[in-house]
Amino acid sequence: MAIEGPLRELGIHDVFQLLDLSRKTGALRVTSELRDNEGIVYFDKGRVVYAAVRSNPHPLGTLLLRAGKIGEADLERARSVQAQRRSQARAAARLGEILVEIGALTNRELERQVRAQIEEVVFELMSWREGFFSFEERDAADSPAESSVRISTESLLMEGARRIDEWSRIADKIPHLGVVPSLAPVDGDHPTLLDLLPNEWEVLSAIDGGKDLKAIASEVRRSEFDVARIAYGLVTTGVIELRAVERASGAFAVPIEDARPHVDRSNAELSAGRPEAALSSARQAIVADPASAEARLAAARALLRMGRISDAGDELRRAAQADPLHPQIQRELGYAAARRGDFDAAAASWRHYLAAAPEAPDAERVRAAVAYAAQLQTLIAEHIGEHTGEHAGV
Numbered sequence: 001m002a003i004e005g006p007l008r009e010l011g012i013h014d015v016f017q018l019l020d021l022s023r024k025t026g027a028l029r030v031t032s033e034l035r036d037n038e039g040i041v042y043f044d045k046g047r048v049v050y051a052a053v054r055s056n057p058h059p060l061g062t063l064l065l066r067a068g069k070i071g072e073a074d075l076e077r078a079r080s081v082q083a084q085r086r087s088q089a090r091a092a093a094r095l096g097e098i099l100v101e102i103g104a105l106t107n108r109e110l111e112r113q114v115r116a117q118i119e120e121v122v123f124e125l126m127s128w129r130e131g132f133f134s135f136e137e138r139d140a141a142d143s144p145a146e147s148s149v150r151i152s153t154e155s156l157l158m159e160g161a162r163r164i165d166e167w168s169r170i171a172d173k174i175p176h177l178g179v180v181p182s183l184a185p186v187d188g189d190h191p192t193l194l195d196l197l198p199n200e201w202e203v204l205s206a207i208d209g210g211k212d213l214k215a216i217a218s219e220v221r222r223s224e225f226d227v228a229r230i231a232y233g234l235v236t237t238g239v240i241e242l243r244a245v246e247r248a249s250g251a252f253a254v255p256i257e258d259a260r261p262h263v264d265r266s267n268a269e270l271s272a273g274r275p276e277a278a279l280s281s282a283r284q285a286i287v288a289d290p291a292s293a294e295a296r297l298a299a300a301r302a303l304l305r306m307g308r309i310s311d312a313g314d315e316l317r318r319a320a321q322a323d324p325l326h327p328q329i330q331r332e333l334g335y336a337a338a339r340r341g342d343f344d345a346a347a348a349s350w351r352h353y354l355a356a357a358p359e360a361p362d363a364e365r366v367r368a369a370v371a372y373a374a375q376l377q378t379l380i381a382e383h384i385g386e387h388t389g390e391h392a393g394v
Helices: 012-021 059-065 071-088 097-103 107-126 155-172 197-207 213-221 224-235 258-272 275-288 293-308 309-322 329-342 343-356 363-391
Strands: 003-006 025-033 039-046 049-054 133-139 181-182 238-245 246-249 254-255
Touching: 012 025, 012 133, 012 155, 039 107, 049 107, 049 155, 049 213, 059 071, 071 097, 071 293, 097 107, 107 155, 107 224, 155 224, 155 329, 155 343, 181 213, 181 224, 197 213, 213 224, 224 238, 224 246, 258 275, 258 293, 275 293, 293 343, 329 343, 329 363
Parallel strands: none
Antiparallel strands: 003 133, 025 039, 025 133, 039 049, 181 238, 246 254
């Protein structure tokens, strides 16, 4: 039985939970036209056994080499054994298991590395808010997994929630992945010798003053989350500086246009009761500076004033994709979801906002909104129950 649909109707977290609870075996494919990307996750009785994403493939052999867990000779030997067994249609042709068998790797280390490989992909897919998913039941033997590791889906969802919390913590210095890092000038207050970890040196060596964090993550073949976290540490210790004054345009970097005049025009049009004109100006602001949260909030307010609730939801989701860490985006997502009657999504967005900005001027109002959403859900559930009971003759 195929399970499919748009992510705006059933979020990726809900899809994973559904496949976990129903103990499904097969392949989940997630596609995003906006990102021009595709990911695939294989499940075996609800547990994840393999995951890959087209934009950043993670071959196990390459991952183990990069981590220094095996050598080139070990990998060549394992691949030779793998090819021989496949030609003879014998079992145990998985690369990871062969590496353990020949003594190049312990089973514990294999499990740890495969888990990290799968987590990188799954956590990236969990950040997608738009796109399409489809699940097809298949035999577990069809999976391209290179080991027999099976990871609890529940544990992946819990770790994903923890990462969301950590994103909120680093958002004050890493507002989005479009910021460009550069080496900070040396002054007398900084030590002349740096005591950095290997992964920090790896990221630092990729910084050239032109690439943003997203491009660096792709270059060093690490997850965007890990690179953002490393950059946060380097910024905090004064090793690097961040700027958001450039964006890529073909092979060159061009200055970002000032979005402020467009935002001011949008706000003025909205105050004058012209939401269509306000939306047009807000979209010009977004084109001028895609990283501007104010521009996206102006678009959200115009859409909500126009009453285009479904369009508002899509627009806000795109805003959250561009800058998912900004607290105000989460707040506006909550209001848009509430307008659509999706109180679960509204409460979730408001909680993210409160976690990121607990002392904000409107924090108490947002806390009240969370409580009211819960009360309204309870009243609706009770009303539906009473209505169902009346029709059943109870």
